[in-house]
Amino acid sequence: MSEFKARTVAILGRQPEFGVSELESLYGAERIKPIGGSAALLDIEAGEINFKNLGGTIKVAKILAELSTSSWIGIEKYLIKQVPVHLKHVASGKFTLGLSAYDFNVSPNQINKTALSVKKAARRLPAGRQGSMRVVPNKAAALSSAQVLHNRLTTKGAWELVLVKHRNQTILAQTMFVQDIEAYGARDQARPARDAKVGMLPPKLAQIMINLAVGQPDPMKANGWDKAEGVRKFIVLDPFCGTGVILQEALLMGYSVYGTDIDERLVSYTKKNLQWLVGKYPNIEGRVMVEAVDATSYLWPRFSTVITEAYLGRPLNKLPAPSELNKIVQDSNTIIKKFLKNLRPQLKPDRKAVVAVPAWQISSRRFKFLPLVDELTDMGYSIVKFKHVDPGGLVYCREDQIVARQLLVIERL
Numbered sequence: 001m002s003e004f005k006a007r008t009v010a011i012l013g014r015q016p017e018f019g020v021s022e023l024e025s026l027y028g029a030e031r032i033k034p035i036g037g038s039a040a041l042l043d044i045e046a047g048e049i050n051f052k053n054l055g056g057t058i059k060v061a062k063i064l065a066e067l068s069t070s071s072w073i074g075i076e077k078y079l080i081k082q083v084p085v086h087l088k089h090v091a092s093g094k095f096t097l098g099l100s101a102y103d104f105n106v107s108p109n110q111i112n113k114t115a116l117s118v119k120k121a122a123r124r125l126p127a128g129r130q131g132s133m134r135v136v137p138n139k140a141a142a143l144s145s146a147q148v149l150h151n152r153l154t155t156k157g158a159w160e161l162v163l164v165k166h167r168n169q170t171i172l173a174q175t176m177f178v179q180d181i182e183a184y185g186a187r188d189q190a191r192p193a194r195d196a197k198v199g200m201l202p203p204k205l206a207q208i209m210i211n212l213a214v215g216q217p218d219p220m221k222a223n224g225w226d227k228a229e230g231v232r233k234f235i236v237l238d239p240f241c242g243t244g245v246i247l248q249e250a251l252l253m254g255y256s257v258y259g260t261d262i263d264e265r266l267v268s269y270t271k272k273n274l275q276w277l278v279g280k281y282p283n284i285e286g287r288v289m290v291e292a293v294d295a296t297s298y299l300w301p302r303f304s305t306v307i308t309e310a311y312l313g314r315p316l317n318k319l320p321a322p323s324e325l326n327k328i329v330q331d332s333n334t335i336i337k338k339f340l341k342n343l344r345p346q347l348k349p350d351r352k353a354v355v356a357v358p359a360w361q362i363s364s365r366r367f368k369f370l371p372l373v374d375e376l377t378d379m380g381y382s383i384v385k386f387k388h389v390d391p392g393g394l395v396y397c398r399e400d401q402i403v404a405r406q407l408l409v410i411e412r413l
């Protein structure tokens with residue numbers, strides 16, 4: 001096995017375990033190394049990463065240096081000396097600098113001071129660069145995606161330098177890609193048919209689910225398909241499609257999609273949303289099929305993999321009494337168990353399925369899980385293992401949310 005060489009650093013989203021499992025699924029456990037609380041090193045060039053399809057990574061940065069210190073004073077000294085030297089290689093004209101620190105105990109003020117000292121040092125450069133550097137002020141230790149986007153820090157004439165603490169060392173990297181929050185917002189909020197009760201799956205989570213299911217081994221290779229043709233032939237089935245968020249993201253990733261839902265109204269919502277998407281993104285090539293059927297009994301004529309957010313029970317904004325909660329849990333459990341039984345003989349043996357099921361947040365990060373999660377083996381499924389993440393820990397939840405989503409990444413036993 002070749003030795004790991006860190007080339008790129010991925011800055012992970014709010015729940016890093018999702019970003020790590022997604023990268024592991026796409027690139028293999030050997031090519032990634034989680035560090036600190038918020039990042040992962042990758043033995044992959046930034047340019048090889050298909051960033052716009054990643055839901056769990058917010059920035060991808062090219063590693064420039066590994067500093068043998070993690071003290072902020074040492075880092076500041078390094079930047080004051082090195083940034084002006086490297087700036088000489090950048091075309092003259094306006095230049096914008098942003099600094100983002102991860103896993104350091106350093107205040108935004110301190111970072112702003114460092115950036116201003118770097119700016120001062122750059123001013124002492126020979127003609128060309130003088131006085132033309134602008135610094136993006138930090139409101140937090142790290143610049144947000146919005147700040148990186150609005151200040152165009154991944155374009156020519158700008159740098160976002162990312163500093164990640166790794167034990168007593170520091171990784172210094174330059175941001176190449178940042179999550180396009182506006183594009184996510186546009187395809188989330190601008191969809192013509194929305195339903196607050198069902199359609200709240202964030203597109204980023206949908207992307208993560210797709211990557212967890214499709215990842216490795218590459219389905220194109222497994223089927224001997226040509227890459228472009230194969231993506232289209234690969235059919236993502238969402239048997240609880242609701243308003244179609246998963247199908248929407250799968251289409252954008254090039255796959256064909258098949259959505260079913262028991263509710264005719266939601267089937268019409270999905271149709272409307274997908275029509276709108278295809279109109280908005282003319283490059284979409286995948287085929288679309290949507291119909292109203294019951295996921296607990298239907299035999300789907302053809303599909304490659306299942307990626308779905310199953311029935312979550314009713315939305316809750318406060319924790320109900322225990323007896324009521326038990327009933328809600330039982331209702332979801334019954335439907336999803338029936339669905340999994342129905343799916344088992346239909347799922348191909350070499351395919352992973354990703355099913356988001358409800359878990360209820362009883363107190364901070366403590367959950368009540370569906371009973372079926374412990375019965376998967378009896379039902380003929382095994383849970384896919386990750387090297388860097390506990391598969392039972394993939395519970396997507398905001399602090400104030402009662403109904404969380406637990407991702408089950410499963411395959412046939």
Ligand SMILES: C[S@@+](CC[C@H](N)C(=O)[O-])C[C@H]1O[C@@H](n2cnc3c(N)ncnc32)[C@H](O)[C@@H]1O
Nearest residue numbers: 198199240242243244245261262263294295309
């Ligand atoms: C949590 S929602 C899925 C939302 C979806 N991810 C979206 O993007 O809007 C669950 C869906 O399951 C559907 N459903 C419930 N029981 C079903 C069944 N037995 N068969 C198929 N669909 C069912 C509901 O109509 C609802 O649309």
